[in-house]
Amino acid sequence: MDASPSDWRLMATGAIAVIGAITVNGLTDLVFAPLRRLLAKANSTARSAPARSAPQVPATLAEGLAQVVHAAEDGAACRAASAAFRIDQDGWLRYQAE
Incomplete structure (x- = not known):
């Protein structure tokens, strides 16, 4: 062929x-x-920022409840700060101190 x-x-x-x-x-x-x-x-x-580690495992119920309370307080503070920032979109409240 x-x-x-x-x-x-x-x-x-x-x-x-x-x-x-x-x-x-x-x-x-x-x-x-x-x-x-x-x-x-x-x-x-x-990525050089230090990574957050998990909290230690609680030995007692009281330690466990203390960790839960601390986490709830941190979460509530974060949500409150986010809500305040969202409410003050124009920046009026943040810049009044200046």
Whole structure:
């Protein structure tokens, strides 16, 4: 079975396309590698804040209830601050002291 000239052209075009894709992939790696390193470094420094750890397991019921009360107080304080900020959208209350 003889291959016609159009078959050879099709094979050559496919080979050129594959070689071109490999070349473009290599060049983009050269260009984007420094950018990836820069973004990874920025991402790692952004996460440098200390992580909060879970509280210790209470030994007694009283300690457990104290932890629950403390968590409820913290949650209530956070919700109150958020609500106050939401209420004062125009900033009038926050900037009256200045």
